[in-house]
Amino acid sequence: MATAYNHKLIEGKWRKNWEANPINVEDGKKPKYYCLDMFPYPSGNGLHVGHWRGYVISDVWSRYKMMQGYYLIHPMGWDAFGLPAENYAIQNGVHPSVAVERNVANFKRQMNEIAAIYDWDREVNTTDPDYYKWTQWIFVKMFKEGLAYEKEMPINWCPSCKTGLANEEVVDGKCERCHSEVTKKNLRQWMLKITAYAERLLSDLDKLDWPEKVKKMQSDWIGKSYGAEVDFKVDGMDESITVYTTRPDTLWGATFMVLAPEHALAAKLATDETREAVEKYIFDSSMKSNVDRMQDKEKTGVFTGSYAINPLNGKKTPIWLADYVLADYGTGAIMCVPAHDDRDFEFAKKFDLPIIQVIAKDGVEIENMEEAYTEAVGTMINSGDWNGMESSVLKVEAPAMIEKMGYGKKTTNYKLRDWVFSRQRYWGEPIPIIHCPDCGAVAVPEEQLPVLLPDVEKYEPTGTGESPLAAIDSWVNTTCPCCGKPAKRETNTMPQWAGSSWYFLRYVDSKNPDELVNKDKADKYLPVDMYIGGVEHAVLHLLYARFYTKFLNDIGVVDFDEPFTKLFNQGMVCGRDKETGAATKMSKSLGNIVSPDDMVNDYGCDSLRLYELFIGPPELDSIWDDRGIDGVYRFLTRFYTMAVKNIENPGAETPELIKLRNRLVYDITTRLESFSLNTVVSGFMEYNNKFVDLTKNGGVDRETIKTLVQLIAPFAPHMGEELWEMLGETGSVFHASWPIFDKAAMEDDVITIPVQINGKTKGTIDIAKDAAKDDVIAKGKEAIADKLEGLNIIKEIYVPGKIVNIVAK
RNA sequence: GCCGAUGUGGCGGAAUUGGCAGACGCACCAGACUCAAAAUCUGGCGGUGGUGACAUCGUACCGGUUCGACUCCGGUCAUCGGCACCA
Numbered sequence: 001m002a003t004a005y006n007h008k009l010i011e012g013k014w015r016k017n018w019e020a021n022p023i024n025v026e027d028g029k030k031p032k033y034y035c036l037d038m039f040p041y042p043s044g045n046g047l048h049v050g051h052w053r054g055y056v057i058s059d060v061w062s063r064y065k066m067m068q069g070y071y072l073i074h075p076m077g078w079d080a081f082g083l084p085a086e087n088y089a090i091q092n093g094v095h096p097s098v099a100v101e102r103n104v105a106n107f108k109r110q111m112n113e114i115a116a117i118y119d120w121d122r123e124v125n126t127t128d129p130d131y132y133k134w135t136q137w138i139f140v141k142m143f144k145e146g147l148a149y150e151k152e153m154p155i156n157w158c159p160s161c162k163t164g165l166a167n168e169e170v171v172d173g174k175c176e177r178c179h180s181e182v183t184k185k186n187l188r189q190w191m192l193k194i195t196a197y198a199e200r201l202l203s204d205l206d207k208l209d210w211p212e213k214v215k216k217m218q219s220d221w222i223g224k225s226y227g228a229e230v231d232f233k234v235d236g237m238d239e240s241i242t243v244y245t246t247r248p249d250t251l252w253g254a255t256f257m258v259l260a261p262e263h264a265l266a267a268k269l270a271t272d273e274t275r276e277a278v279e280k281y282i283f284d285s286s287m288k289s290n291v292d293r294m295q296d297k298e299k300t301g302v303f304t305g306s307y308a309i310n311p312l313n314g315k316k317t318p319i320w321l322a323d324y325v326l327a328d329y330g331t332g333a334i335m336c337v338p339a340h341d342d343r344d345f346e347f348a349k350k351f352d353l354p355i356i357q358v359i360a361k362d363g364v365e366i367e368n369m370e371e372a373y374t375e376a377v378g379t380m381i382n383s384g385d386w387n388g389m390e391s392s393v394l395k396v397e398a399p400a401m402i403e404k405m406g407y408g409k410k411t412t413n414y415k416l417r418d419w420v421f422s423r424q425r426y427w428g429e430p431i432p433i434i435h436c437p438d439c440g441a442v443a444v445p446e447e448q449l450p451v452l453l454p455d456v457e458k459y460e461p462t463g464t465g466e467s468p469l470a471a472i473d474s475w476v477n478t479t480c481p482c483c484g485k486p487a488k489r490e491t492n493t494m495p496q497w498a499g500s501s502w503y504f505l506r507y508v509d510s511k512n513p514d515e516l517v518n519k520d521k522a523d524k525y526l527p528v529d530m531y532i533g534g535v536e537h538a539v540l541h542l543l544y545a546r547f548y549t550k551f552l553n554d555i556g557v558v559d560f561d562e563p564f565t566k567l568f569n570q571g572m573v574c575g576r577d578k579e580t581g582a583a584t585k586m587s588k589s590l591g592n593i594v595s596p597d598d599m600v601n602d603y604g605c606d607s608l609r610l611y612e613l614f615i616g617p618p619e620l621d622s623i624w625d626d627r628g629i630d631g632v633y634r635f636l637t638r639f640y641t642m643a644v645k646n647i648e649n650p651g652a653e654t655p656e657l658i659k660l661r662n663r664l665v666y667d668i669t670t671r672l673e674s675f676s677l678n679t680v681v682s683g684f685m686e687y688n689n690k691f692v693d694l695t696k697n698g699g700v701d702r703e704t705i706k707t708l709v710q711l712i713a714p715f716a717p718h719m720g721e722e723l724w725e726m727l728g729e730t731g732s733v734f735h736a737s738w739p740i741f742d743k744a745a746m747e748d749d750v751i752t753i754p755v756q757i758n759g760k761t762k763g764t765i766d767i768a769k770d771a772a773k774d775d776v777i778a779k780g781k782e783a784i785a786d787k788l789e790g791l792n793i794i795k796e797i798y799v800p801g802k803i804v805n806i807v808a809k
Numbered sequence: 810g811c812c813g814a815u816g817u818g819g820c821g822g823a824a825u826u827g828g829c830a831g832a833c834g835c836a837c838c839a840g841a842c843u844c845a846a847a848a849u850c851u852g853g854c855g856g857u858g859g860u861g862a863c864a865u866c867g868u869a870c871c872g873g874u875u876c877g878a879c880u881c882c883g884g885u886c887a888u889c890g891g892c893a894c895c896a
Contacts, residue, residue, distance in 0.1 A: 213813065217891065220812075225895075245896060258896090299894085329895045336896085342810085343894055415895050538891085583889095614834075616821065620814090621889085628821070631834045634849095670825090679823070682833035689833090754829040759877035761829045797876055803828045807876045 005640040007604025011718040015115070023732045024117050026071045032525050033070035035062045036504055036564075038533030038541075039077045039124075041496075042103035043084055047110040048586055049594045049612065049624055050573035056612045057570055057677065058532040059116035063714035064672060066117075067738040073525050074117050075507040077124035078104050082496045086427035089459045096427045096459070100127060113600045114609070115717055122507045126499030127427075131506065133450035134516045135498050136432040138548065140443045141555055143433070147193040148421070150441060154286075155420070157185035157465070183287065187465050190422040190431055190492060194547050198222055198414040200561070201546055210567040211619075214538045221539050223415025228399035229331060230408035232257060232308035235316055239265060241308055244330030244413060247340065248398035249376060249391050252383035253358035254335040255348065257308045257319045258301065261285035262327035269319055271305030278302055278321065285323045299324055299347050310335075311407040313384060322347065330413055338372065345372035358383045359391045419544070421495060426459045426468045428493030436480035436487040445481050451489070467491045500541055501548040504528050504563055522558050531564040534572065542567070568675065571621040583623045594624050606716035607633045613715065614681040632681070636719060639688050639712070642695050643705055643723050651699025658745055660690065661704045665741035668711045684712060702727070707739045755780040756805040762787050765804070773798045780804035 037058045040051065062074045078100070085096035085103075104125070111118065124131050142148040194201075202222045205215045227246035234240060243257065259266055261282045270278035281302040301322030308319050317335075324343055325334055338348035339357040348355055357365050359378040366373060376391045386394060399410035422431060430451045432444040444451055454475045456468045469491040470476060480487040502516075508525040509517045517526075527549075542564070549563040574583040575592030586593045599608050610632040616622035651657070664687050671680045691708070694700050706727055713720025713733045724733035751769050753776075754761045762784045767776050777796045781788060784806075791808035798804050 213891090216813075220892065223892095223895065227896085243896085247896075324894045324896095326895060334896045341896065343896075346894095413895075535890085614821085622821075625821070625835075628835055635834085637849095667825095678821095679833085682823070685833050752829095756829080756877075759828090759875090764829070795876060799828065799877095803877085805828080805876050 005637045007606065007636075007718075010722045011115075011605055014718045014721045015112075017721070021732070023734045024066060024072045024074070024119065030069055030071040032073060033062075033065040033530075034073040034508075034525060034528045035065065035530045036074075036507075036528045036532065037076060038531070038537065039079050039500070039503060040107065041079050041082055041084070042100060042107045044088070044099065044103055045588055045593065046103075046106050047596060048573075049596050049599070049608075050586055052114060052596050052608065053573050053612045053615075053618070054532055054534065054570045055111070055114050055116055056609045057568070057618050058530070059114065060609075060613070060672075060677065060714045061530060061532070062117060063717065063734060064738065066734050067710070067714065067736065069737060072117065072119075073122070073508060074119060075122035075124075075510075076111065076116075076118040076120070077122075077503060077507070078107070078126065079496065079500050079503070080104065080125055080127040081428050081494075081499060083425070083427070086425060086459060089427070095455065097127065100125075110597065113596065113605055115605050122510045124503055124506050124510050126429075126503065129450045129452055130511075130513070132429045132453075132499065134506065135429050135494065135502070136444075136449050136451060137446060137516060138502060138552070139494070139498075140432055140446060140449070142192060142551060143441075143443050145551075145555070147196060147551065149191055149193065150188055151191050151418075152186055152188050153191075153420075154184040155187050155189065157183050157187075185465065187424075189420050190433075190490075192419040192421045192547075194419045194544075195414060195416055197547050197550055198224070198416045200550055201416075201543065202414075204546075204550075204562055208562060208567070209565060211535075211569055214535065214542065214567060214569065217538045218543055221416065221543065225413050225415075226399070227411065227413065228402050228408050229411050230311065230335065230402060232311065232317075232335070234265075234269070234319070235307040235309055237269075237306065239268070241265060241319070241333050242331045242408070243333045243335045244411070245335055247337065247376065247395060248402055249380070249386075249394035250337040250340045250358050251310070251312050251335070251398070251402075252380075252386065253337040253339050253356045254310055254317060255338060255354045255356055256317050256336045258322045258325050258334055258336055258347070259304075259319065260325040260327035260332040261321050261323055263321075263332045266304070266321055269304035269306040274303060274305035278304055281321055288323070299343070299350055301347060301351065303351075311405075318353070320347075320351070328417060329415065339369065340372055340374055342372050342374060345369075356382055421498075422492035423495050424461055424465055424467045425493055426453075426456060428495065429453070429498055430469065431490045431492050431494060433490035434478060434480060434487045435490060436482060436485060438485060439480055439482040439487075441490075442480060442482050442487070448481075453493075467493055469493070497541060497544050501544040502552070504531075504545070505549075505552070505558065516552075516557055526558060527560050527562065528564045530566045530568065532568045532570065535569040538569070568619070570618050571616070573615070574621055574623050576623065583621070586624075594626070599626075599629060603629055603633045604636075604718075606719050607636055610636070610681050610715055613677040616678055618675060618677050635685050635688060636716060638692060639684070640719065640723070642688065642692050642700075643709065644726065645695055646691075646700045646705050647702070647723070647726050649699060650702040650705070651694065653701035653703060654698075657694070657701050657704050659748070660687070661707055662741045662743075662745040664704075665707060665711065665739045666743070666746055669738070669741065680715070684715075709733060710736055710739050751801060753801070754803055755784050756803065757784065757787060757791070757808055759805060769801060773800075777804060777806075781806065 035058055037055055062072050066072050080100045085099045088099045089096040126132060139148055202219055202224055205219055208215065225246050227244060228248040229242050229244050230248065230251065231240050231242050241257065241259070266282055267279065299322060301320045304319045304321060306319045307316040309316055325332065336344040336347065338344040338353065338355045340359060355369060358380060359373060360381045361373050361378045363379050365381060376395045378391050380386045380389045380391060380394060403409045430453055432449060432451045434442050434444060436442055454469065454472055456472060459468055462468060462470055476489050476491060478487055478489055479485065505517045505522065505526065509521045512518055545563050549558065550561045552558050553561040572585065575586040575590065575594060576583060584590060584592065596608060607629060611629040614632055615628065667683050668680055671683060691700050709720055709723045709727065710733060720733045747769065749769055750766050752764050752766050755763045755765055765779050765783045767779060776798050788806065788808060793806060793808045795807035
C-alpha cells in the first residue's frame, strides 16, 4: 500500500545507495561530457541558497547529459588562497590553513546536501603544495618564455597600514580597512605579459559559445583600436614626439599637443620661464593616486614653453602637460583636436587654446561651437589637400597615407595592460624565483618545485611593502641555482587568480605527481564542455584562464587553445533589505543570508532543487522568498501520490495518453535544451495536474509514468530513483536513456482556434487540422454570426491552424 | 557621459517568437472534510460597468507598421549592471 511522500526516508535511502553504487562510471566506450562549476572560495559563512542555484543548474544539466549516454566529468574543488583566511589568521594568530580546512569540511557537508554527482576523487585545493607546485611550474615556464618580468611601477599604497593595496581594496580613493587616503608608491612588481596574447584573446572570442554580454565585456576590456602614430618634431630641439591617434583624418585641426606628466620628455621641454611650474606639476601628479586622477573631472595642465611642428602643415603647436593623458596607453602623448574631441575641447576652452574645425557637419562649418563634433561624418575643410574628402573615408585611409608620406605609421592599440602579478601578502603561492647578485632573477629549477610556503610567526605585512615572508631569513637566504653563490628568494606571492587560471585542467588528472596533466587524459577529457558560474568573473577570471590555456597550448601541454567551449552565467539570488524590502545582494552585514540547511531538513533536497529552478529564469537575478517552496513541496507530494497510485493500479494506454506523453517529452526536452529551467518545473506541475485528473478517471498507463519518472529524475533525483525502483525497473534511472518524442504523435486531428473581429477574439471553433480555408472561415463566421450583424465584411483571414480574423466595419 | 540588460496582476513569473495576454506557483477569498485547528481536496482571483451570458480598458510612457503587437520600428522615462579621460 502506498505511503505518503516522506522526503527524509527516500533521500536518506538513495544517498546511501549512490554511495555504495556510484552511478557515474566510465566504461571506456561512452563519450565524455565535462560540466564544470566555478569552484568556490571556502568562506566561513558557508553556502547560501544563491550558491545552490548554480550548483543545481549544473547538476541537472550533468544528469541530463548522463542520461544521454555520456561519461561525466563533474568535479569540485577549492580556491582557498586569499584575504579572508589571511585576515582571520592575523586576528586570531592561527595558520590560515586551519580556517581553510574547517571551512572546506563545512562546504563539503553542505554540498553533499545538494546531491550533485561530484567526483571527489578529482578534488583539488589551490593551497595544497601538490597543486601549487604546478601553479609555480607554469610561472617558471612563463618566465623562461619571457612572459613573466619584473618592473618598477607605482601601485596603490596605504601610508597608515604601510602596505600595498590591490585596486579592489581601494574604495573611493581610501583604504578599505583604515579609511586613510591612498597614495602611490613605486614598487618592484612581477608582471605577466598578457598583452602578448591580446589579439588572440580578442579574435578567438568568435569561436566561443558564450553569452554575448560576456564576450562584449572581454572585447571592451581588451579594447582594440585602429589608428596611426604620427611623429611631431620639437621646434628648436633635436627631439621628436610620437603621438597615437585614432582620428588621423583630423590632423589639420591639431592646435596643441599634450603629454602625460610621466612622459620621458616632460621635464626636458620646460623653458627657463616655465621650469618651476612644469616641475611642480610633474611632482603633484606623481603624488596623486590613480583613483584621484580619475575622479578629478576638472582638467588641469601646464604649458611647457615648447612647440611641436605638425608634419602636414608645418604649423607650430604648443606642447602642454596634463594628467588626463595616460602614460601607459599609446605613446603617452596625444595631438589635440579640440573641434572634434570632447576632452580636447574642454581643455582648449579652459586654457583658451585655438579651435579649428576640419570636418564640416552637413557641409557647414559650425558657428560658435559649444561642444566638439566628434563623429567622423562630413566633408573635410581647412585641411589642405584633404579638403573635400569624406571624413569617414579619410579616417580609414589616413594611417596608410601618413605612413607613405613618412610622417608616422599605421598601427593598432589595446587597452589591455600587462597583469600585475605580485602581492605583498602571506597566504598565496610563493613566486618561484631566486635573486642572485650576479645572475639576476633566476627561476627555481623545476625539480625543486614546489617552493613551499613557510610558516611565519606573524602574518601581518611588514611595513616595508614586502610580504611577511621577507622576515624569515632562513627561508629567504639560499643559493643561486646558476652559480651557487648566496642569493635571496623572491618574497612576493601570487594573486588569488593564479590558482584558478588552470584548475579545470588538473581535475582530469588531479593526483599526477609528474605532470601538470597527462597528455592522454587531457586529449580524452578536455576541454570543458559547459562552464557554469556567476557573471562577476566575466572579465578577470575568464580572461586569465583563457590566457593560461593559450600559453599552455603554445608550450605543448594541451592541444586546444580555449578552455571553456560553452559558458552559462546564472543570475544572482538576492535577499530583501529588512527595512526597505528592496532586493539586495545576500550579505552577512545585512543579515539577509538564507541558509539551505534548514530548508533541506524541512522540505528535502528534491524540493529545494526544484524551487531553486522554479524561482525564475536561471540567467536572471531573482529574489528569494521562503514561502514559495511550499508550492514545489506540494507538487512533489501530489506527484508522488499520483505516480504510486498508477504504478499499483495502471490505466490503459489510450490514444489521448500517448499524445500527452509525447507532448510531455517534447516540452520538457526543448525547455531543458534552451535552459528554460523555470518553465521545465512549471511544465511538470501543469502536466501533473492533468495526470492527477486522469488518475481519477481511468488511470495513467505504465509507459507514461515510466517516461515521467525518467524526465523528472535529473531535477528530483531521489524521487526519480524511488519511483523507478517501484516501477520494478532494475538499475539506476540515470542509466536509462532520455526519452524521445514523436512529433507526429503529438498532433491533434481536431484543433481549437480563435475567431476574431478586427483582431479581437469573439469566440472559438473546433476544426480539422487540415480543413480548407473556405470551410474554416464559413464556420468561423457562423460561430460569431450574432456579432457580425450589421457589419460590412472587408476581408477574411485564415492563418492555417492558428486563427480566423474577420476585418469588418 | 558611453555600452548593455530589464520593465506584464498583490507577488515570483508564462506566452510555441507576430495569432485567445496573465500558463504554473505564492498570497488571498469562499466551500468540503473536522467538535475544532492544521493538513488535504474543490472553486474563485487584472481594472471598470452590469444581477447576468456580456461589454470595455489593460503588458512603463508617446507614436508608427500590420487584418492582428507584450513581441517589430522610432522616440521618452525608470530600474539594474558593466566601462569610465584609452585620444
